[in-house]
Amino acid sequence: MKTTLYEKDGSMVAVFEGRLDTAAAPQCEQDLKPLNDCTAGEIVLDCNALEYISSSGLRLFLSVLKHAKPKGIHVFLTGMNADLSSVFKMTGLINLFELR
């Protein structure tokens, strides 16, 4: 599992690669910490290379959203494959994120 953050046009982009399972979640959480410091712009969670996500990963995504939303920062999900999308749908989280 590898998580990469970079800035692009004032937006923070987080790129996930591999399996975001319970074992990988603590590291990922650490990697995503900078997102909590964002004050403006938008956050894009790039899932093009994400193979798998468990409830621990979903919790991280939700945590990002919970931090960003009060600050008026939009959080976008991009590049989810059908299987990931179905997990988001199953849990109802898909309604909380904006898709791009």
Added chain:
Amino acid sequence: MGIRNRMNASVAFRTTIVVVTLAGLILLIFGLWQVHHVRKVMVEEVHRQASRSMDGAIKAIDDRVSDVETAVQTAAAYADLFAYDDKNCYQLLERLIKHNTDIAAVTLLYRENYFPAHGRYYAPTVYNDATTKAVEHDEIGGPDHDFCYLETDSNWIYTNLKEAGYWCLPYLDSMSTKRPMVTYSVPLKEPNGSIYAVLCADVDLMWVKTVIDDVKPYPYSRVSVVSRDEQFICHPDSSCILSVNAVKLVREKGNKKSMELIQRMLRWEKGSDTMTAPIHVLTDGKDDNRDELTANQIVYFAPVDRVLWSVSFSIPEDEILKTPNKLQRSMFYLLGLMAVSLSLLIFFVIHYHLRPLKLLAESTREIAKGNFDVPMPVIASHDEIRHLRDSFEEMLKSLSRYVSELKITTSMKASMESELKVANDIQMSMIPKTFPPYPERDDIEISGQLTPAKAVGGDFYDFYIRDEKLFFCVGDVSGKGVPAALVMAVTRSLFKTLSAREAAPERVMMQMNESLADQSESNMFVTMLTGVLDLPTGRLRICNAGHNVPLLINKEVETMTIDSNIPLGVMSDWKYTSQEMWISPQTIIFLYTDGLTEAENSDHGQFGDERMMGVAEQFLAEEDKSPNVLLERMSDAVSTFVDHAEQSDDLTMLAIRYTKEHRDVRLQREITLPNDVQTVPQLAQFVDEVCEALGFDMSLTMQMNLALEEAVVNVMNYAYPKGSDGDVNIVAEANDVRLKFTITDSGLPFDPTTKEEIDTSLSLEERPIGGLGIFLVRELMDSINYERINGKNVLTLRKKLGTIQQSPTHAL
């Protein structure tokens, strides 16, 4: 309309008939008695009158005859002054004839040769000349008139030289008048006693008829006088007078009775008799009146002793009874007239008086049609009809009151019935009614039946499968109707809610008992059986709260051995105990309420345990031992038993057959991990291998991965306290039907299936961060099942192979 119908139809007509008939009968009897009486009085009166008349007649005749006797004897007394001289003797005769008007002629018959100058016979006579009315002298003796001395009865005295006066037999006047005559003769004697002459006075008897006619009792009476020589002196048929022998006449034309009469008369008796054809109606001629001859006549008769005549009257009985008969006839006319007028009068009077009754009847007919506003007829009189009318009005009032009360009662009853309907609806909506309920499952067959009684008891049953466990219950709320239905609804909700997070039936029951005991203000309680059948293993845990003990039916029928406990809602803090047993495949668990064993027939006999057991025993012989067949047999047996008796309690049955089949395991893999989440990739590796072996595609493999990770992480996080070490064993098994993961750990008892479900529709702010794990497992697997077995937590996840291709995730 027949007379009988009319009689029945009209009181007036009937009463009239009865009254007139009775009155007519009474009057007729009185009338007949009256007529009889009048007749008797009349007859008596006739008798009296006739006797009086007879006495009068006899006296009158006797008087006249006596006068003649006296006159003649007086003349005889002083005859010697004149008789010795043939010229002076005329003075004697003249004096005599002038002295008595009845004497028509007087003759002095001298003895032969008494006056030689006058020849052998000398008979000076004087008589009243009918034409000149003067007294004429004559001499009928002498050579020219010798006839006087012939031996006829009239001068019988002369020839027989009788000493005293003598009345001769009557005779007809020798002159042209042919009047009936009689002669009274007295001898004249010389001083020496020798008879020298006879003084004869001829009496014309025409007066006899006149005298008797004067005194006869009725103008129509007939008169007859018979002399001692059986000749008529007087007779209605004048041709009979002194020409017909009375006895001979009667013998020829009369009868025995009239003969008797004439004989009595000639014996100079006095009396009366009734007969036909007495002498009075007999005539000499042939033209006798038939009617008169055959008519009854009353005859009165008496003698005149002086001359030996028998005087008689006849009175036709018809004439006497003419008046009474007329009276009788008038009476009949009168009676008829009375009957007719009385009939009309009574009929119209009754009809008039019963007219209000008719109006009343019309009003009543209106009332019978349901029109209670009809006015009652006004009746001015204060009689029974008025009473009837008043009573009727009273009745009408109470009737309309009753009807309005009835309406209220009926509507109340209707609302009550709709209430019962509501209760019934509540009851029926609460219970599962679709059978078989799990057609896709091959390990369980269920059939249930609830027959509500009319009054609706509080029976219920329920079942559902959660995490490969069948939760079922059967209960009976005390009481009936809506309250029972509501308590039943509450109980069932409690069962549903509590069992959603608790798989131990005794704990479910205890919590239910606390809730119900708190709420049970109406002292209602519930007997209930709650069971949890672990479908993968066949382990049954069951808790009884005072309910009927269920049957286990497999090779034989046996009663389940369980504690009874007390019903729910009776007492709080009761420690409910449950029993645990293993149900072998093909066993039927048969649950019921007392509505089955206490089903009553019309003789109040109960269906009873023995019959129920009997039906269950017979069921063993059935080829198809499915639960619905058992219920059908049981239901039929109860129906036959109770026949048509109405049941007071609901009848509830629930039959559960455990049909798990042992299948060949196609694939079995096992992995044991420490309780460290960092071993999740190893788990993923394990799952991938299993899925690959089963030929799962990427999506399904990912779903299996996700479900297993969530379940195992959950166990790792919660079963072992932080910092303690432990293992988690995962076994994957697959047969032709399904894939099963069994996750076993030996940590603290922890049932992840009791976690509350998360709400995926909440907003971001409301949404908790956690709780998604078990939710995802439920979503991804067909079932999740927790059992604590031998001090280990055993969590089983199942995925049916058949449904893999239609995984809902593919639709996204």
